[in-house]
Amino acid sequence: MTPSADNGKARTRPAVLDDVAELAGVSAMTVSRALNAPDRVRPETRARVMAAVNELGYRPNPAARQLVTGRSGVLGVVSFDTTLYGPASTLYAIEQAARQNDYVVNIASLGALNRRSIAEGVERLHAQSVDGIVVLAPHESAADGLRHLSSGLPLVAVDAGDDIPVPVVMVDQRGGAVRATRHLLSLGHETVWHLSGPPDWIDARGRVEGWRSVLEAEGRPVPEVAAGDWSAHSGYRLGRRLAEDPSVTAVFAANDQMTLGVLRALREAGRRVPEDVSVVGFDDVPEAAYFWPPLTTVRQDFGEVGRHAFRLLIDRIQGAEEGGPRIVEPELVVRESSGPAPH
Amino acid sequence: MTPSADNGKARTRPAVLDDVAELAGVSAMTVSRALNAPDRVRPETRARVMAAVNELGYRPNPAARQLVTGRSGVLGVVSFDTTLYGPASTLYAIEQAARQNDYVVNIASLGALNRRSIAEGVERLHAQSVDGIVVLAPHESAADGLRHLSSGLPLVAVDAGDDIPVPVVMVDQRGGAVRATRHLLSLGHETVWHLSGPPDWIDARGRVEGWRSVLEAEGRPVPEVAAGDWSAHSGYRLGRRLAEDPSVTAVFAANDQMTLGVLRALREAGRRVPEDVSVVGFDDVPEAAYFWPPLTTVRQDFGEVGRHAFRLLIDRIQGAEEGGPRIVEPELVVRESSGPAPH
DNA sequence: GCTCCGATTGTTAGCGCTACCAGCAGGCGC
DNA sequence: GCGCCTGCTGGTAGCGCTAACAATCGGAGC
Numbered sequence A, B: 001m002t003p004s005a006d007n008g009k010a011r012t013r014p015a016v017l018d019d020v021a022e023l024a025g026v027s028a029m030t031v032s033r034a035l036n037a038p039d040r041v042r043p044e045t046r047a048r049v050m051a052a053v054n055e056l057g058y059r060p061n062p063a064a065r066q067l068v069t070g071r072s073g074v075l076g077v078v079s080f081d082t083t084l085y086g087p088a089s090t091l092y093a094i095e096q097a098a099r100q101n102d103y104v105v106n107i108a109s110l111g112a113l114n115r116r117s118i119a120e121g122v123e124r125l126h127a128q129s130v131d132g133i134v135v136l137a138p139h140e141s142a143a144d145g146l147r148h149l150s151s152g153l154p155l156v157a158v159d160a161g162d163d164i165p166v167p168v169v170m171v172d173q174r175g176g177a178v179r180a181t182r183h184l185l186s187l188g189h190e191t192v193w194h195l196s197g198p199p200d201w202i203d204a205r206g207r208v209e210g211w212r213s214v215l216e217a218e219g220r221p222v223p224e225v226a227a228g229d230w231s232a233h234s235g236y237r238l239g240r241r242l243a244e245d246p247s248v249t250a251v252f253a254a255n256d257q258m259t260l261g262v263l264r265a266l267r268e269a270g271r272r273v274p275e276d277v278s279v280v281g282f283d284d285v286p287e288a289a290y291f292w293p294p295l296t297t298v299r300q301d302f303g304e305v306g307r308h309a310f311r312l313l314i315d316r317i318q319g320a321e322e323g324g325p326r327i328v329e330p331e332l333v334v335r336e337s338s339g340p341a342p343h
Numbered sequence C: 001g002c003t004c005c006g007a008t009t010g011t012t013a014g015c016g017c018t019a020c021c022a023g024c025a026g027g028c029g030c
Numbered sequence D: 001g002c003g004c005c006t007g008c009t010g011g012t013a014g015c016g017c018t019a020a021c022a023a024t025c026g027g028a029g030c
Helices: A017-024 A028-036 A043-056 A062-069 A085-100 A115-127 A140-147 A173-186 A202-217 A232-244 A256-268 A302-317 B017-024 B028-036 B043-056 B062-069 B085-100 B115-127 B140-147 B173-186 B202-217 B232-244 B256-268 B302-317
Strands: A074-080 A104-110 A132-136 A155-158 A168-171 A193-196 A250-253 A278-280 A297-299 A326-328 A331-333 B074-080 B104-110 B132-136 B155-158 B168-171 B193-196 B250-253 B278-280 B297-299 B326-328 B331-333
Touching: A017 A028, A017 A043, A028 A043, A062 B062, A074 A085, A074 A115, A085 A104, A085 A132, A085 A302, A085 B104, A104 A115, A104 B085, A115 A132, A115 A140, A132 A302, A140 A155, A140 A202, A155 A302, A168 A173, A168 A302, A173 A202, A173 A250, A173 A278, A173 A297, A173 A331, A193 A202, A193 A232, A232 A250, A232 A256, A250 A256, A256 A278, A302 A326, B017 B028, B017 B043, B028 B043, B074 B085, B074 B115, B085 B104, B085 B132, B085 B302, B104 B115, B115 B132, B115 B140, B132 B302, B140 B155, B140 B202, B155 B302, B168 B173, B168 B302, B173 B202, B173 B250, B173 B278, B173 B297, B173 B331, B193 B202, B193 B232, B232 B250, B232 B256, B250 B256, B256 B278, B302 B326
Parallel strands: A074 A104, A074 A132, A132 A155, A155 A168, A168 A326, A193 A250, A250 A278, B074 B104, B074 B132, B132 B155, B155 B168, B168 B326, B193 B250, B250 B278
Antiparallel strands: A104 B104, A297 A331, B297 B331
C-alpha cells in the first residue's frame, strides 16, 4: 500500500514535485495535473508520472498546496467534553463522514463552558485555517458565543437553539420528552416527575419543555423539576429524594447516566422498578439495555446528527445557501423499566 | 479577546504580514520577529506592531509558516472507535495537553482493525503533515502494522505491546488483573472465572495473563476463558452460562460494560451479588459506582495515559532519545460487588 | 498547402512566511 | 579617533505548489 520509501538510495530529503517531474521526464506542472486533474494529461504520461510518484514515495505537501489554493481540507470540531457519550458519538460520525470525503478533522475541546471559551475554541481552529467548523456544545453560552461571532468562516452548530445566525442540526429534544412523558401517562401514572440536566444546557431545556407541555396539556399536576449535572451521581442524589415520596410512581430523567443513579436510589429505598415506580431515561447508551431493569429510554441517533452536521458544513463551504435547521427525531425504546401504575 | 475584524473599512481580503508591516511602519521581518521572538525587537517597536496586528485582525497563515519552517503544530491521533470510554478519555487527555502546549490535534479513527487500516490511518495523518502521531489501538494488528511501518515520523503507541519499534505508554494490565484476582482469592473464593475481551486485543491479553498467573501461582484450578467483545451484550451472553454453574462464585470480567451484562445475567438466574457470586470489572467507568451493586473494579487512569503519550511524543519530536516504556499502574477500587465466598 | 483548432505540455509568477545574511546605529576599550 | 562588538532592523531568497497564460503538435477543413 504505502510506497516503499527506501529504494536503495540514501534518502536525504522527502521527494518534492520537481523530483517527480525530473524522474518522469515531464514538467512539474504536468505532475501536478496528473495528480489533481488526471483527465487533463495523456494516459501514458499519467502512468509515467504515477510510476515516478511511487518510486520516490512522493507525498504532496499540503502546506504548499494550501498556500496557493486557499483550502486546507481540514474541518474543525469544537466540543465540550468529548468523553461523554453524545459528543463522542457525534464526533465519531463527523470524522467518518469527513474521511469518506477526503477531509480530515481537527478537534478543539473546551475546558470550560462560557462565551469566551467557545470563541477561543473557534479561534484556535480558525488560526489553523480549517475550512469550516462544527460546534458541538449544546450550551447556552455556546449559543451566546456564536451569536457574537462573525468570523466569516463556514460554521455549523449542533443543538444550539434556533435563534442563532448559523445553520443548525438539532435533535427534537422536545419531541423526545413528549414521547417519554406520554408513554408514562399512557401506563396510567397520574403524573411524571422530571430530573433535568443542567438548566443552561439547551438540550436539557428542550426536554423539560416537552415534559411540561404534555403534563399541562393533559391537566396533570406539574411537579417541581430537580436539576442534575448529567452524572449518575447527581441522578442518585436526586433520586433519593424522590424515593422517599410514596406518591412518586413515574420518573423521567434527562439522560441514561442520571437514570442509572435513580435506579440505584430507588432500589436502596426498597422501591421496585417498574412495579412501584416506572423510570424512563434519555439517549439509549449502549449499556441501557443491560441496566436493571433494562431501561426504557429515548434513543438519539448521534450518527445521523454527525452526518447531517458534516453535510451541512460541506454545503456551506461550497457556498450553498443556508437552509432551515435539520431536525433529527429521537425514538422511544420501551424496555422493562416502565410499567403500569400501581393499583 | 478576538481582534475586532471590522474596523470601518470594507475588508476585502484577510490582512497579511506586509499589511501589518506597512501599518506599523516597519519591515515584514520585524513583524515576524515581534510575533515569534518578542525579545528580539525593541519593546516600543513590538507595541507598535501589536497595535497594527490588532487593528487589522491579522492572523498568521499557518500554511505559509509551515512551508518554511517545516513544522505544522499539529499532532495526529490514530484510534479505533473513539466512542468507547477508554479511547475517548485518552484522546481527551491528549487533546488537553496539546492545547496547553499550543498544539492542535487531528484525529483519524479507523473503520476496521487490521494492519492495513492502521497504515492507512497513519498515512492519512502523514499526508496532512502532522508533526507526530499517537496510535491508540491496543490491538494485535496495530502492533503488527507498526512493526512494518517506517514512516520516519515521530510516533508513539499506547498499549501496543512491548515488542514494537516505537516508544509506548502502557497500562499495566497484567498488574491490574493480578490485583483483581488476588482480591477475589483473598475473600476466600477457591478460584476465579474470567470473561476476557477479544483475544486479539493486547490489553485483553494482558488481563488474561495476570489472572492466570495468580491462579497458577496459588495452585488453583484455572477455568476456561470465555472471550467477549467488550460489550455489555457479550457479558450478558457469557454471564448466562456462568450463572448456570453453581460452582462459580467469583467472576472477573475484562471491562465494566461486560461486567454490567454479567450482573444482569446473574440476577436473572437468581444468583445474588455478592452473596452468591462476587464480580469484579475493569476500567472504572464513571457509572461503575452506580451499578447494582456498586462495582468493584480496576481503575485505569486514562488521563495519565494521555498525558504520558503526549509528553513522549513531544520529546520524540524534539529529538530526545527513546526511553523505556512509560507504565501506568491501575488501581483496585473495592465497592460492593465483591464479598466473602459463600459458606 | 495553409489556417485553425483542440489536446497536451511547458513557463512564469506568486501564495505568505521565515532563514540567513547584511546593515546601521551607538557605546566601549585603547 | 578608530576598530569592534552588541542590539536592532532590513533585504533577499526560497519553502513546494498551482493559476494563468503561452507554446507546441497533429490533424481537420478548405
